[in-house]
Amino acid sequence: MDLKEIQNLIKFVAKSGASEVKLEMDDVKITIRTGSDNETTIVQQVPVQAAAPVVQQQAAAPVAAAPEAPAATAPTTDDSKYITVKSPIIGTFYRKPAPDKPVFVEVGTEIKEGDVLCVIEAMKLFNEIESEVSGKIVKVLVDDSSPVEFDQPLFLVDPS
Known part of the structure; x- marks a missing residue:
C-alpha cells in the first residue's frame, strides 16, 4: 500500500463519520481513529499472520465516496x-x-x-x-x- 492510497483512505474515513477503521494487509497494519480533533492516525508496518485483507468499521461509510x-x-x-x-x-x-x-x-x-x-x-x-x-x-x-x-x-x- 503506497502513501497515496493511505492518504485517500484517511480522507475517506474522515468524510464518512466512522470513528475507527482497522485495515490489515500482508505487511501493513493501519488503524485510523477520528475523534474531536479528527487528526489521530496510526500507521504501522507489522508482520501480520492473516493473508486476506480484514477491514473493520464501527460506522457505515459506503455513501461517502459518491459525492466526490x-x-x-x-x-x-x-x-x-x-x-x-x-x-x-x-x-x-x-x-x-x-x-x-x-x-x-x-x-x-x-x-x-x-x-x-x-x-x-x-x-x-x-x-x-x-x-x-x-x-x-x-x-x-x-x-x-x-x-x-x-x-x-x-x-x-x-x-x-
Whole structure:
C-alpha cells in the first residue's frame, strides 16, 4: 500500500463519520481513529499472520465516496481557459495568516508571481503557498479551514 492510497483512505474515513477503521494487509497494519480533533492516525508496518485483507468499521461509510466524483469534475468543464493553482502538500487550508487578519486574496484580486495566496498547515507548520503565475483570481475552490489533498485545486486564475 503506497502513501497515496493511505492518504485517500484517511480522507475517506474522515468524510464518512466512522470513528475507527482497522485495515490489515500482508505487511501493513493501519488503524485510523477520528475523534474531536479528527487528526489521530496510526500507521504501522507489522508482520501480520492473516493473508486476506480484514477491514473493520464501527460506522457505515459506503455513501461517502459518491459525492466526490461530481465535485472533482465540475470546475474543469467551464473553466478551461483559467490556470488552476493546486495544493503542493496535504494539510489544512487557510485563507488568512491569522484569525484576526484579512484574507490573502479575494476573487478579483490581481496577483503576480511570488504573491502569497494562502497557507496550508501540515503537522503544526504553516506553509505559505505562493503564486507561480500572474493574473486575476477568478474563483476560490476551497473553504477556509478545510482539509486539502496533494494536487487538489485551490484557486482559478485568469492569466490575461
